[in-house]
Structure formats: C-alpha cells, structure tokens
Amino acid sequence: MTAMPRRSAGRSGGRAARVAARAAALSDDMRPIRPGMTGGQYRPLTDMQMARIHETALAALEEIGLADAPQSGIDAMTAAGAVLGDDGRLRFPRSLVEDTLAKCCKNLTLFSRDQRHDLDLGGSKVHYGTAGAAVHMVDVDGRNYRESTLQDLHDASRIANTLDNIHFVQRPMVARDITNNLEMDLNTIYACCAGTTKNIGTSFSDPSHVEDCLEMLYMIAGGEDKWRERPFVTNSNCFVVPPLRFATESCETMEICIKGGMPVLLLAACMAGATAPSTIAGAIAQTVAECLAGLVYVNAIKPGHPAIFGTWPFGLDLRTGAMSVGSGEQALLSAGCAQMHQYYGLPGGAAGGASDSKLPDMQAGWEQMCSNVMAGLSGLNMVYEAAGMHASLLGFCHESLILGDDLIGQAQRCVRGIEVDDETLALDQMREVCLNGPSHYLGTDATLSRMQTDHVYPFLGDRTSPKEWEEKSKPDLLKNAVARKEEILATPSEARFDPALDAALRARFNIHLS
C-alpha cells in the first residue's frame, strides 16, 4: 500500500514524538470528537413501549408508593400532594408527578472549576466519566487486588484530569485508609478537587457531614456566593433502597445538599432480579418510578433545583445472585433508561462501561465497549462508571482508566455518526479520481483536509503491522498504560490548589494527603 505523507506525529517519530504531538492538542474546531455530542440514533424502545413503561411507573407510584421517607420529606411531599397511607407508604397521585415534570429543572449545566469543562446536559448530549464506589485498587503489575486509599483516589482524579474523553469525575473509589467517616468525606472532596478541574461527584456517609463539606467547598470556590453561582460538585445520592423505599438518611443528606446549592444525582441503583424485577422492562419501570418519586421530593423541597435523573439498574448473574455489570442485559438496561430520560426531557444518567473482569483484559474491553457505545448511541447524558471499573464495581484500575480514554474515544466517534452532504458523498471526487486521476484518493485535498477532523486516532491502541510490531519488540498494551500512568503522575497537576488556599484548607481540616 502506498504510504501517506507522514505527519510529524506519525509512527516514524516514535513514542516521544507522539506524546509531544498529543500534548499540542488540536484546536477545538479541529477535534473529531468532543464532550456533549448528540446521540439517539439507537432506540431500543418504541414510542409505545416508552409510554407503557411510563404508565407502569405512574401506577406503581399511585398504588404502591414508597416507604421510609424521613419526617421532613413526608411533610414536604404531602404538602405538595403526596398521600401518606396507614402503612407508612407515601403515594404519588399522577397529577403530582405530572406537575413535577412540568416545573422541574430541565436545562441543566454541570459546572466545573475550569469552565472549559462545564457539561451541558440538554437533549441527547453524551458525556462519559468515572463513578464509584470501588473498595479495591487493581494492581496490574502484580495481578492483585488491595484496599483502595486516598492517594489512589487522588491519582485517579489527576489521571482523569488529563484524559480528553473523561468528561467528569465522580469519585470512583473509597479511601479505606481513613477510618473516621467525616474525615473520609472531607478528604474525598479534597483529593478529587486537588486532582481535577472537571465536574466532580461525591456522596456523604452521614447527613451531619454535609455542613463541613460545604464549608470546604465554599473555601475552594472562594466564597459561598461563588460556590452557589457555579457549584462544581454534585451530590451522588442513593435516595432509595429498592424496591420502592426511601433511604431515610440519604434523603436527609439530600435535603441539606439542596439547601447548600449542590446539584443532586438522584441515584436509584437496583439489581434486576434481586431488588427489581429480573426483566429489563420491569427493572427500568421500577427505577423510573423511584426517580420520579425522587424528583417530586427534590422539587417539593426547592422547585427547579438541579437534579439528574439517575436510573441505574444493574444486572445480576442469577446463577449465583452476584451483581454483573458487563453483560448485554446491562447495556440494554442503561440504553433503555436513556430513552426514558428523553421521553421526559430530563437530564439523566446511568451506568455504562463497567466490567466484571478483574483485570484490563479482552473481556474487560468487550464489556466496557458494549455498554459504553450503546449508552452513547442511545443519547445518555451522563455515562457513569465509563472507565476504570472492574470486578462488578468492586475494583478500580488506573491503567484501565487510561485505556478507557482510547475506548471511549472510539465510542464517541460512533456517537458523532455519519455526515451526509455533497462534500461527504464525494461524487465529484469519484469522477475526478476514476476518470482523470490516479485511481486512488490518498492525496486528494478532501482526504488530506479531513485527516484530523474526521478520524479518532488511538493513543495507546496499536495499529502496527505484524512486522512493525515485531520490530518494536511487541509493545504490550498494559505495560504502555503503566508507563503513561507514571508519566502523568510525574507531572504536577494543573488542578492543584493555590498554596495559600491549600494552607487554609489544611489549617481548617485534617487533610491526610501529603
């Protein structure tokens, strides 16, 4: 095959040249992919099927309702029109749900400390990011699982900050080396914010921790007013214990977050076959019902408060009763949810991209791509768990996060889709090349001019021929990921705090990160 004129970042330049070329990022208008591209070309549900899921959710809310709301939530929701039954369950008349859907926040921007990373969750715009909460760190070199630490979390945040295709950082793992829960919550925020300027998600282990955490966020933002203007941390809130029960303490946490101006991810995480029906339609219907209840709750506390419709049904391996997140069923669960978000016109999120495999091996690759690309094509606004997540959410892996950037890049290219116009149909080029030209398109203006804008080139993914591969001593994907990790972590983070702020934070809070 005739070789193309090589660009400076071509293979001939070797790894250092490639890294340098990558560092000199493409200007925004040249980039083939970007955060917030529009999906929706894949529709696993028909309009009629969506309507039936909606009707089932309304019936569940009206007839079954949710148990275990805290008194403050009962007060707010009954004032809004919910009905408390003798059985302690709060039921939601259809009109209350419909009113809520009419008045709730629909156009949601998630902010970031660097506004280049703000996320517009309108329409079917797709964003990928991490989520948690793993309790293990995957050591690729040693093929080993160990308890995750605050430093691991900070490193993950720093790595994610450098990766173009990781658009937000919900804290992917638990700092298990901090035994005091309040200090863990505070240090989680510190470790994430000191690592990335992208939008962050976190949770709180107790309602009583929120005030202190808000104080830290006000300091980082430069004051409460600045925080409220552009809140850059979202509360990932598991407000339900499926099926159809409120998680009492988490709801109390949510109320405080709402008052503190923090956007809320209404995270309803069931397991299909255990805490939800085993069928995909049933699990989606129940989870939609739960999130609708959450939406009523949020809007009863503060109308229009920013909330993400977080339908997170997970799969289950029914042979063993263990959670399973890498299956086709999982990909369908999340893609179906994305369509329901669009049905309501709500900003939404679900899980995609997690693997059951313990290591970043071939299984991890196919599992992560399956749900990631389907989530993107279905137009899911927030694809949580999109990179680095292993062992059915129990393990997080830095190297896999780095490889996930490549993987998600290809998924995003798929979301971008196929442009059809006179220029791309290229009849003129065909005429010229076939009737007068060289019978190939390698050097046409059109080919050369679109070389960067149309194509997503992998960073670590290998495209060499077997011969080149041998000449390069058979590069190993995981070893290269380890090397890139070390390179990223050897470079000071652009997200790190100003020294004065850092000193103030350390004076006020017990920061475990050295």
Next chain:
Amino acid sequence: MTAMPRRSAGRSGGRAARVAARAAALSDDMRPIRPGMTGGQYRPLTDMQMARIHETALAALEEIGLADAPQSGIDAMTAAGAVLGDDGRLRFPRSLVEDTLAKCCKNLTLFSRDQRHDLDLGGSKVHYGTAGAAVHMVDVDGRNYRESTLQDLHDASRIANTLDNIHFVQRPMVARDITNNLEMDLNTIYACCAGTTKNIGTSFSDPSHVEDCLEMLYMIAGGEDKWRERPFVTNSNCFVVPPLRFATESCETMEICIKGGMPVLLLAACMAGATAPSTIAGAIAQTVAECLAGLVYVNAIKPGHPAIFGTWPFGLDLRTGAMSVGSGEQALLSAGCAQMHQYYGLPGGAAGGASDSKLPDMQAGWEQMCSNVMAGLSGLNMVYEAAGMHASLLGFCHESLILGDDLIGQAQRCVRGIEVDDETLALDQMREVCLNGPSHYLGTDATLSRMQTDHVYPFLGDRTSPKEWEEKSKPDLLKNAVARKEEILATPSEARFDPALDAALRARFNIHLS
C-alpha cells in the same frame, strides 16, 4: 447478598461441571439468543440520507461506470442495457439498476450440510461468522505471528463448528504451506468442510480452478443434483478493484460459480481514504454503486441467482496509510451499509468484529465489540470477520475465536433487545414484593422461570468476586481459552467425512491434511 439456589452448572461445581452443563445445550425454545435475531433498532442514517446515498450511487453508475469487465461480462451486461463507452467503461442507466433491484433474489437462505445451521437472510436478521483471509496465525502462548497453514484452517473450522454464536465459516486464513494454488483452493474446501457442517465461504485464486472445486463439492454433497438443491458453500468474490473497476479474473470466476449453482458474495472491499473517499458517506456510496453493478452482472448472467450484497468498506489510518479495522469509523461504515441493504431489501453482509491489535488483549475486546454490536443493532444479515481476526485482517487467532463466541453472545443479547409487555413490566410482582412480600425478587416465580431464557451467561468470561477470583488462583482468560481450544481439538469433529467419502476424495484429489 443472598445467594440464589445454584443450578448444577453453578460456580460451586467448578469448570468440569460447567462444561458438562454447557454440553447439555438448552433446548431451542429455552435459548436466550439464536442465529438470525432481528436487528435494526440502531439507524445511523435517516431515510433522507439513505435516499441521497442511493442517488449518488446511481449517478456514479450512470456517469462514471466501471472499467475492466471481461468480454463475457460486457456481452451480458450490454445485452441487459448497460452502455459500453469509448473509454472502455461500462455505464449503467438508472432504469437497468432499478429493473435489477426489482427482479433479483431477495429471500435468500444459505444452506449448510446440517440443515440446523441454515441461515435465513431475510429482513434484518443477524448472523455472525468468520472471514478472511489472514496470512498469519497468532500464537498466543508465544506472543508470536507465524505463517498460517492448512491445519490451522481446519482447526479453526472445527473450533467454529462447536461455537453456538459463530453461525457460518468463511475461510478465515490462507493455507500458506500449499504452494500450488489449485491444490490450495481444493484443500481449503476440504479443510473447511471436514471441520464444520455450517455454511462455508471461500474464494478461488483462478477461474480455471472452479471446475475441480465444484467436482469436489458435488462429491461431498453426494452428487451434483444434491449440491444444486442445497449448495452449502458460497463464493466470496472480490469482483471489483475499487474505485469502480471490475476485477477481470474474479468476474470470470464468478460466472463459472453462477453456472455451478454456487451463491455469490459480491464482495466490494474498498479502503476509505485510499480506494474510496475518506468520508464514511462517500465510501458507502461508492461501495453501494459497485455492489449494484455486481448485482446487475449476476442477474445478467442468471436472473435471480442468489447473491449477497457485500459492501465491505474498510477504514484506513490516514497517518500511515495502513488499513485499520478496529475504529469507530469502521463500525459506522458497516452499520451504514446494513441500512442500505435494508433500503434495497437485499440480503447483505459487511465486516464487523475485526481488530487492529496483534493479540486478544483489551484493545481487541473493545474493537471487536464495537463493530460487532453496532452491526447487529443495525440489522446486518451477515457480519463477516466477527471473531478471531487480528492485525487489521493479517492474523487469525484460535483463542480469540473462542473468546469471540462469548463476546458475540453478549452482542446478540443486545440485538434481541427489550421486551415490553404486562409480564415483563411486572407491576403485579412489584405490588406483591413491596406490599406483602420479602422486598426482593430473588425467589419469585418470574425470576426463576426466566433465568435461562432471558440471560446470556458467559462461558469463559469471568464474573467472580475478587475473593473468589483469588481462591481460584486468579484464572487467566487467555490460558482458559487455550485450554478450551485443546479440549475442542481433542474431541473428534462431528463434521468429519464418512470414511468412504473421505477415501474417494483422497483418491481423486491431493489432500494435504493427514
């Protein structure tokens, strides 16, 4: 988490038990997935965009036409209405293409020696299989590439025969240990047919070889009439040299195949950016034009002869000019082609599932899943290259083929999609479980009864917890694939020839397989 009652194939039984359970295959009505499930939920092209691609293809055929048809083809096609220009190019009036589309074969069944494996290519029914032609064999243990042999090909065919989710076997690699091309063609058929009773695809290196090969096929079928009744081998025919030139000799081969009753795969394999426009729309439009020309050709020779519309545009890494098959662009090329097949109502095929990676690593997993699941969701009838294919089609890997069976199983589960009805919406179950029941669905009749029919369980894919994984000495995906390969190849093939037939074949032809 509460454990489910374990089925006999559960984890507790270990590998031997699982293998045994798998061997006792589910009855057809119990299987969660099967060949020929209907895709089409993913539509990368709008109706208007398809019409524009069609118009562009018609314009290319009318204005540019194709060069280099053999005289026999010129005679047949001009008799049908094509116009030979002074420049030697054959041009196709719109009416000729439309007439051909009206009368060509649309309902195509590909036969197999065991009719359980027949493939119905109607509608958007999806089938996955291998294709070629790799020239290297990937040695996973040694991380090495070596020349592929006839024995490798036979082993691939035998392995594919045992894998539920590999629905056909186009010969994936070239027997490079046979230097005589006629003997290579003959031995390729022998090695494939002796390994699998599934539908087979092959090509011929010279038109003069077809007669001998047909003779072999008549013998295997038990006579020419039996062959013509159920031809179980398809001619994979690269009838064009893109852009828009007929491959003269391949066309002559095609004519002989048609006369011999062999279905034809009209395989137009361009590379976007080299032998077709670099844009996805342009590459699809040109390839569609070429296949329409091929369809005119086939029907001019024999109206209604079975042909597969083989639009196979491949990607290119424009930085190096090397072929690239693992990208998002590739997945879009093939999915867009699938929609064009449906636009015409034609049985069609394209490439999906090939990887640029040299080994079955994480990259291979994400690349193979990306194009495989998108091909399935777009309703591609024949997904060629779906398993085992590495190094941008240069290498084939037995272990990857085996792992591909798991991968495709999950992709097929996605193609099956989401069933929405009263039973799956499960409002009754929600009521029962929440209001009167145990607050979980683990033991409900619905969960238990759908445990097999709704869920695709991986065979080698690992879903253990980190703790179980350690207790099992950290099973390695590739080592397990090697073990399964050895197990399959240690078992006599059910496809092997009756001894009398085998003796007759060996008496008539120089069979290199011992």
